Amino acid sequence: xxxxxxxxxxxxxxxxxxxxxxxxxxxxxxxxxxxxxxxxxxxxxxxxxxxxxxxxxxxxxxxxxxxxxxxxxxxxxxxxxxxxxxxxxxxxxxxxxxxxxxxxxxxxxxxxxxxxxxxxxxxxxxxxxxxxxxxxxxxxxxxxxxxxxxxxxxxxxxxxxxxxxxxxxxxxxxxxxxxxxxxxxxxxxxxxxxxxxxxxxxxxxxxxxxxxxxxxxxxxxxxxxxxxxxxxxxxxxxxxxxxxxxxxxxxxxxxxxxxxxxxxxxxxxxxxxxxxxxxxxxxxxxxxxxxxxxxxxxxxxxxxxxxxxxxxxxxxxxx
Amino acid sequence: xxxxxxxxxxxxxxxxxxxxxxxxxxxxxxxxxxxxxxxxxxxxxxxxxxxxxxxxxxxxxxxxxxxxxxxxxxxxxxxxxxxxxxxxxxxxxxxxxxxxxxxxxxxxxxxxxxxxxxxxxxxxxxxxxxxxxxxxxxxxxxxxxxxxxxxxxxxxxxxxxxxxxxxxxxxxxxxxxxxxxxxxxxxxxxxxxxxxxxxxxxxxxxxxxxxxxxxxxxxxxxxxxxxxxxxxxxxxxxxxxxxxxxxxxxxxxxxxxxxxxxxxxxxxxxxxxxxxxxxxxxxxxxxxxxxxxxxxxxxxxxxxxxxxxxxxxxxxxxxxxxxxxxxxxxxx
Numbered sequence: 001x002x003x004x005x006x007x008x009x010x011x012x013x014x015x016x017x018x019x020x021x022x023x024x025x026x027x028x029x030x031x032x033x034x035x036x037x038x039x040x041x042x043x044x045x046x047x048x049x050x051x052x053x054x055x056x057x058x059x060x061x062x063x064x065x066x067x068x069x070x071x072x073x074x075x076x077x078x079x080x081x082x083x084x085x086x087x088x089x090x091x092x093x094x095x096x097x098x099x100x101x102x103x104x105x106x107x108x109x110x111x112x113x114x115x116x117x118x119x120x121x122x123x124x125x126x127x128x129x130x131x132x133x134x135x136x137x138x139x140x141x142x143x144x145x146x147x148x149x150x151x152x153x154x155x156x157x158x159x160x161x162x163x164x165x166x167x168x169x170x171x172x173x174x175x176x177x178x179x180x181x182x183x184x185x186x187x188x189x190x191x192x193x194x195x196x197x198x199x200x201x202x203x204x205x206x207x208x209x210x211x212x213x214x215x216x217x218x219x220x221x222x223x224x225x226x227x228x229x230x231x232x233x234x235x236x237x238x239x240x241x242x243x244x245x246x247x248x249x250x251x252x253x254x255x256x257x258x259x260x261x262x263x264x265x266x267x268x269x270x271x272x273x274x275x276x277x278x279x280x281x282x283x284x285x286x287x288x289x290x291x292x293x294x295x296x297x298x299x300x301x302x303x304x305x306x307x308x309x310x311x312x313x314x315x316x317x318x319x
Numbered sequence: 320x321x322x323x324x325x326x327x328x329x330x331x332x333x334x335x336x337x338x339x340x341x342x343x344x345x346x347x348x349x350x351x352x353x354x355x356x357x358x359x360x361x362x363x364x365x366x367x368x369x370x371x372x373x374x375x376x377x378x379x380x381x382x383x384x385x386x387x388x389x390x391x392x393x394x395x396x397x398x399x400x401x402x403x404x405x406x407x408x409x410x411x412x413x414x415x416x417x418x419x420x421x422x423x424x425x426x427x428x429x430x431x432x433x434x435x436x437x438x439x440x441x442x443x444x445x446x447x448x449x450x451x452x453x454x455x456x457x458x459x460x461x462x463x464x465x466x467x468x469x470x471x472x473x474x475x476x477x478x479x480x481x482x483x484x485x486x487x488x489x490x491x492x493x494x495x496x497x498x499x500x501x502x503x504x505x506x507x508x509x510x511x512x513x514x515x516x517x518x519x520x521x522x523x524x525x526x527x528x529x530x531x532x533x534x535x536x537x538x539x540x541x542x543x544x545x546x547x548x549x550x551x552x553x554x555x556x557x558x559x560x561x562x563x564x565x566x567x568x569x570x571x572x573x574x575x576x577x578x579x580x581x582x583x584x585x586x587x588x589x590x591x592x593x594x595x596x597x598x599x600x601x602x603x604x605x606x607x608x609x610x611x612x613x614x615x616x617x618x619x620x621x622x623x624x625x626x627x628x629x630x631x632x633x634x635x636x637x638x639x640x641x642x643x644x645x646x647x648x649x650x651x
Binding site: 132208209210212213214215216217218219220223227228231232234 | 421
């Protein structure tokens, strides 16, 4: 053993990285780099930013009162200089309504995603980490929610709860209570898929040596769940969260189209379609503008989600 | 005689795993003592219960499927096996620290090295961020990581295997534990790095007066490191002696066979190394008689019928065998 030199400063100096070597990139930097090279994702991201600017910036041009103002004399007008997107069946300006409707649609998408994340991640994490009886119980509940057709559940819940919530005022704006109902209903029906993803992540990550090592240093269970396992499973959660914004917007449009979603006068891209089917041939502008906006936002969110999936994949060697 | 104080006293530990195929009798009554500042080595083939013994002591056996059937592990007089999980969390990483075999997987890939080393500092010593950062730099310096101020912000994938094992050591040593359990810490490393890590542990052990339990299957590593050696087979201690005594005067046929399988610089080179025929026993069956009997060259009737006790064969030297290999005949 005498032959081994004590590791003085000099003898280990050769372990230090070459000064010319480029500094290693962190996980975030790598992800950003890969994302930037993904053409469709870039297109999606730019489109998404433009849509958000449209919905939230447009509010400075038109007031909400204008968007909700009915003018029976000017109903079903084709796009013109005064009403670029035309007017609807009660004479409201469609351009202004797509702006305010966009806000609600985007908010519903984001908050429904948050509800889904909170329930899905909690259920999946508890189930995957603790296993055993708790796992069986939670997974049976999850399956129970999955086996009920989602649309059916959505419609029943929307109809059942819609009347019971009064209007609410947030940030000086009044929302129809049905907005909250829709958010909760979408969140409560979409979490099972996320819960399964998170559960499978937890099942595999908790078996890693570094979890054992963390326990061996006295780390508590909650720290292991939140600081060690969750950050390791963040990639699929982000991707699934992104995509669920798109699906929440679609679902909202779907139930609103059937007349069970957000109640007028609060506009959403979905409820602007309600009733438009009577005018498919005679007044195309009724369905074209909100429909196109829904299609665009869903498409661009899906592109972004796709790009994120590739960028966050640790096995992806593309830099 | 050893006049230092006993710091860890393990008595008759039995650990089992209940799996679909039946019950795995992993540890079948292990007793050992560890004194302050002492280094002991636990050697044996894969699957002979070395790691399970130590994981049981640390309370890291998953229950179920694991079950600690009996035994006590007194750490400074307190039984670790009787402690609640909350009490153990205060012991783990503070009093007893552990280093694992594969440094490539034992660090969390998404947290920085500094963040992981500061974890025990935050958990056990309630250090604030700045103090902890400062201590991390000291620790990294102590284990020989160059440029610790910058390297602590690196992620594990930016470290080499040897550096990761050094970081693991820094993490284990953060709270200056009294006992360091090293579970084959050099197996995954190449020999030069292995030598560096061993040298580092020896140096830190002497500086901190830390007791070390070094689990390994490499008898060559043991020679320069440990004071006492415990040889395990099929979840049993089969021989226990000081390191010199074990090499000069091995008494258990298994130890003899292990040493015969080891290349030695002071031995003739034209002789072939001997391998041990057969495989370790299937622990799904409770060993009946001496577990080494099927592979033993000195086996006789009594071996198959009765499990031998750990018999004293010399001063501070015990072996679990019915056969006296020195005189070439069974004990009376």
